Amino acid sequence: MAKHFLEIPGESIFPLDAKEEILEECESFWKQMEQCQSTLKLLETETLTESDAQFSLPVMQMKALRAEYNQWQKRSPEIISTNPDVLFALGKKELQKVKNDLEMVLSTVQSKNKNLEEELRREQQWYEEQKQLVDTLSRTEEETKNEVEQLSDKSLNTSAFHEQRKKILKLKRYKKELLTALGKFLEEHFPLPEEAGSAEKKNSYEDPAVELKPLHDILEILIRKLMSTPHEPYVPIDDSFWPPYIELLLRYGIALRHPENPCRIRLEAFHA
């Protein structure tokens, strides 16, 4: 069953007898096949359910394989045709096929080579750049190291450094003194309102639900906001700011309201 049909290339330069010979062969093959097919038709099997298939298919396969094996054992190589024209045509075809395959392989290998060369070139370029980078960086490192050494050598600079440090400490101390003085002053003169002890005050809706912040804290918030985000110095007023103190700050120009939103205030920029 594994015989193959000869493919005759469509050339009419063949002498008549070669063509006839091939056609006769084809006819005989076709007759053989018709016979085989009619026998097979009678041997046709039925369909399988899944459970049948599990058991009967492997058995069928084994039988078929064994039959095939026997067929191969019995077979011996046969000459296709002794006609020189036929052989010539077939040979030409085979060689053509081989030539095409080799050409394909050649072009594939060539394009692969080109790709590899490109990659190699790119990698080399990258490597050069990286080397340059390393050189520059190491040079800069050396220079800075030298500078640092020079600096630490000069004794005059160290004493200036110490003087600066002393000044900074003095300023820090002064700042602390000012802040404590401010805190004491505010506590003394601007205390938080006392909690009213009488029961009726407790029921009124004005009972502060939130703990009031001392004035010191309010000022601290304002200063911090101004210093940290000078472009956005506004602080929203919430219930913990006692309204009279807000009015106090506003009246004396220490704080300003936001022009569009009355619920936001900022500290006046005294340092600008």
Next chain:
Amino acid sequence: MAVLRPFDKLPVLNTASLLLVGSDQRLQQELAQAIVKEKKSSNISIHLATSLPLSSERDHLRPRIDLIVFMIDIKNKYSLKNVKASLAHVAASFFLGKVCFLVTGVGRVNYCSVEINSIWKLGEVYCSPVLFCELELEGIRVATAQRLLRMLQICAGHVPGVSALSFSFLLRSSN
């Protein structure tokens, strides 16, 4: 004739016929077009069906089928049921290498609704090779078309020395 038989008709000269059975018609069309585009030495005729049995009215117009490819979409439970139902209408001698299962949609692992185990079992029970592919991707579609074309040529007997049965053994995974 309701049952599909491999040898009930004479083959057409220099022609191989493929039958694609699957529920997704758009994918079938795309795969068929990809197969037709391939370079080949013989004529190929591709038949598309959503399920078996094929209608018996046009039976005389149909050539002998050399290879049946059952397409299972991994995202669609119905396609597996469809294939299982269609398998009952195929003669036993088809399963000697002339049947193949093609699982599509494997690119989208998240939408898997068919168990891979059941597909492997199906392949084992029916002693047929199982191929996986993702037909939405151009490259894989072309590669699958090439594989199926090669298989079809072997099943039609156009490759001397290799029979459909021995080829199907090559494609089986060894457990």
